[in-house]
Amino acid sequence: MGILLYNSTGIKLFNNRFLTIFVLIKLKPNPTSQTLHMKIAIGNDHAGTDYKNTITAYLESEGHKVTNYGTDSDESVDYPDFVHPVAAAVEAGNVDYGIIICGSGNGANMTANKHQKVRSALCWTKEITALAREHNDANVLSIPARFTSEPQALEMVKTFLNTDFEGGRHLRRVEKIACS
Numbered sequence: 001m002g003i004l005l006y007n008s009t010g011i012k013l014f015n016n017r018f019l020t021i022f023v024l025i026k027l028k029p030n031p032t033s034q035t036l037h038m039k040i041a042i043g044n045d046h047a048g049t050d051y052k053n054t055i056t057a058y059l060e061s062e063g064h065k066v067t068n069y070g071t072d073s074d075e076s077v078d079y080p081d082f083v084h085p086v087a088a089a090v091e092a093g094n095v096d097y098g099i100i101i102c103g104s105g106n107g108a109n110m111t112a113n114k115h116q117k118v119r120s121a122l123c124w125t126k127e128i129t130a131l132a133r134e135h136n137d138a139n140v141l142s143i144p145a146r147f148t149s150e151p152q153a154l155e156m157v158k159t160f161l162n163t164d165f166e167g168g169r170h171l172r173r174v175e176k177i178a179c180s
């Protein structure tokens with residue numbers, strides 16, 4: 001079966017089955033570009049405000065939807081107030097992933113991991129970040145703003161969002177993490 005193409009004056013241009021195949025391929029939705037647009041919750045204390053802004057600008061430029069639960073100021077705040085909402089959004093399934101930022105990454109990480117369905121990973125290199133996804137199926141990335149550079153933090157975010165869980169033996173272990 002072929003396809004007829006006409007220009008604006010109605011002159012027949014093509015009647016070609018190869019063109020049909022080409023047009024159908026072009027019209028087929030690209031599943032990769034659809035799944036790449038993720039919903040991400042982000043939260044930070046005063047130590048992470050600049051990093052949050054940089055990371056959010058990057059994520060939005062990539063087409064992701066970012067919900068900001070962090071402070072937007074450098075004035076001293078308490079990180080649990082800004083991390084629990086991120087973890088709750090992940091736990092409720094309202095977002096695909098969470099990103100949390102404080103000075104060392106530890107307080108934010110401890111807070112997020114109080115939520116049953118959250119597996120938050122404190123990461124400081126892209127290799128550890130990749131393992132957090134591949135082996136631990138982490139759904140929250142905790143970034144230590146005072147111990148990583150902004151380029152390193154961005155590299156970790158990219159790695160986190162683009163690395164898949166390997167499953168297999170790691171799934172069995174991840175399923176044993178929950179204690180209730």
Ligand SMILES: O=C(CO)[C@H](O)[C@H](O)COP(=O)(O)O
Binds near residue numbers: 045047
């Ligand atoms: O890393 C953090 C928690 O794990 C905090 O960002 C850090 O404790 C804040 O410290 P300060 O009040 O001295 O700015």
